[in-house]
Amino acid sequence: MRVKPNGSIGVTGSVDFVDKEGNVVETKSDFSLCRCGHSANKPFCDGAHKAANFEAEGN
Numbered sequence: 001m002r003v004k005p006n007g008s009i010g011v012t013g014s015v016d017f018v019d020k021e022g023n024v025v026e027t028k029s030d031f032s033l034c035r036c037g038h039s040a041n042k043p044f045c046d047g048a049h050k051a052a053n054f055e056a057e058g059n
C-alpha cells in the first residue's frame with residue numbers, strides 16, 4: 001500500500017474482500033482507497049479528492 005500525497009491510498013496486488021464469516025465475496029487487484037471522505041464509491045477513490053482540494057496532514 002502506498003499513501004499518495006493529498007490523495008488516495010494505492011493498493012498493489014490482489015486483495016480478497018470477505019464477509020463477516022470470512023467468505024471471499026470479491027477479489028480485486030491494483031486499486032485505490034479513499035482517505036478524503038468525498039468519494040461516492042467508498043471505500044474506493046473515485047477522484048473526488050481533486051475537486052475537493054483534499055490536503056492531508058503532513059501530505
Ligand code: FES
Pocket residue numbers: 007008009033034035036037038039044045046047048049050
Ligand atoms: S481520496 Fe480520492 S476520492 Fe477520496
